[in-house]
Amino acid sequence: KAGVTQTPRYLIKTRGQQVTLSCSPISGHRSVSWYQQTPGQGLQFLFEYFSETQRNKGNFPGRFSGRQFSNSRSEMNVSTLELGDSALYLCASSLEQAVRDEQYFGPGTRLTVT
Amino acid sequence: AQKVTQAQTEISVVEKEDVTLDCVYETRDTTYYLFWYKQPPSGELVFLIRRNSFDEQNEISGRYSWNFQKSTSSFNFTITASQVVDSAVYFCALSEAYTGRRALTFGSGTRLQVQP
Numbered sequence: 001k002a003g004v005t006q007t008p009r010y011l012i013k014t015r016g017q018q019v020t021l022s023c024s025p026i027s028g029h030r031s032v033s034w035y036q037q038t039p040g041q042g043l044q045f046l047f048e049y050f051s052e053t054q055r056n057k058g059n060f061p062g063r064f065s066g067r068q069f070s071n072s073r074s075e076m077n078v079s080t081l082e083l084g085d086s087a088l089y090l091c092a093s094s095l096e097q098a099v100r101d102e103q104y105f106g107p108g109t110r111l112t113v114t
Numbered sequence: 115a116q117k118v119t120q121a122q123t124e125i126s127v128v129e130k131e132d133v134t135l136d137c138v139y140e141t142r143d144t145t146y147y148l149f150w151y152k153q154p155p156s157g158e159l160v161f162l163i164r165r166n167s168f169d170e171q172n173e174i175s176g177r178y179s180w181n182f183q184k185s186t187s188s189f190n191f192t193i194t195a196s197q198v199v200d201s202a203v204y205f206c207a208l209s210e211a212y213t214g215r216r217a218l219t220f221g222s223g224t225r226l227q228v229q230p
Contacts, residue, residue, distance in 0.1 A: 033217070043205065045217035056217055088157060099209050099216050100147055100166060105159035 002027065004093050004106035012112045018079040021109045025072050025093030031055075032074040033103060034066060037088040046089075049074050050097045078111075086113045116141045118208050120221035127196050128229050135191040135224045137206030143167075148182065148189045149207040149218065159205070165189060196228045 005024045013019050025032050033056075034046040045058040049068035066076040072093075078085055088110050092103035117140040127133045139148065150162040163173060165182050173180045177194045193200055203225045207218040 031216070035218075042222050043207075043218075043220040045219075048216060058217060090157075090159060092159075094216075097216060100164065101216070102149070102161050102164055103216075103218065104161060105151070107156060107158040110157070 004091055004104055006089075006091050006106040006109050008109060009107065010110050010112075012114060013081050014114055015081055015083060017081050018077065019081060019111060020075055020077045021089055021091075021111070023074045023076075023091030023093075023106060025074070025091075026104055029093035029095050029104075030072050031094045031097050031101070032068055032072065033092045033094075034074070034076050035090045035092065035105075036060075037090060037108070038084075038086070043090070046076065048097075055097065081113045083113050085111065087111060116143075116146075116208050116210055116219045118206050118219055118221035120204075120206055120224050122224045123222070124225040124227070126227045126229065129198060130195050131228075132192060132194050133196050133226065133228075135193075135204050135206075135226070137189045137191065137221060139187050139189065139206070139208050141187075141208060141210055143210040146208060146210045149209070150180065150189075150191050151205045151207060151220075153203040153205060153223070155202070162191075193226075196226075198228050198230055201226060201228045 031050045033048040048056040068074045088108045090108045091106045094101040094103045119138045146167045148165045151159040181190045203223045206221045
């Protein structure tokens with residue numbers, strides 16, 4: 001079974017631009033979560049989607065948004081990019097929404113904002 | 115609020131040595147789940163183990179073993195006879211059942227370097 005895939009793997013953007021990252025979960029998985037990883041803040045939860053609805057949201061500004069499609073694929077969008085948005089963005093999928101469900105991570109998208 | 119502490123920032127060992135990675139957590143919930151993930155240089159987080167708060171049995175999987183102690187709020191990870199391929203950053207994480215928040219709270223990670 002194919003793992004979680006994320007596209008693109010690398011991205012360079014300029015401050016003020018916007019960016020869209022894509023995540024395809026493991027086949028059959030219905031929940032998708034997004035995390036941001038930076039050297040300073042570590043791994044932080046952004047949001048989670050299940051059945052096309054945002055179920056949980058982390059402590060990030062409104063510039064960070066996401067959505068999930070009927071096939072469980074998810075996208076996250078960051079508008080008005082800032083230098084501090086440079087990070088590895090990780091997507092994780094799980095079968096359902098139970099707290100006990102393991103989350104399986106993709107390889108991440110490394111975003112560099114210049 | 116929940117918190118996970120991995121006090122060891124970096125550990126360096128020589129191949130075949132045993133190494134223990136420490137994880138201490140804080141939570142007000144009585145039902146919670148603890149996880150360990152491995153992050154190799156490629157960046158992908160690899161799931162290693164899940165443990166729920168009601169199961170304090172230690173677990174062994176090959177060279178890996180985990181020691182969960184609620185009394186000390188610790189969930190330590192031991193690699194026996196380490197190998198170069200074990201070199202990675204290891205993260206301990208927590209999720210709480212009561213609040214329904216599946217969001218994982220991660221520790222800051224421990225970088226393990228296994229020298230040949």
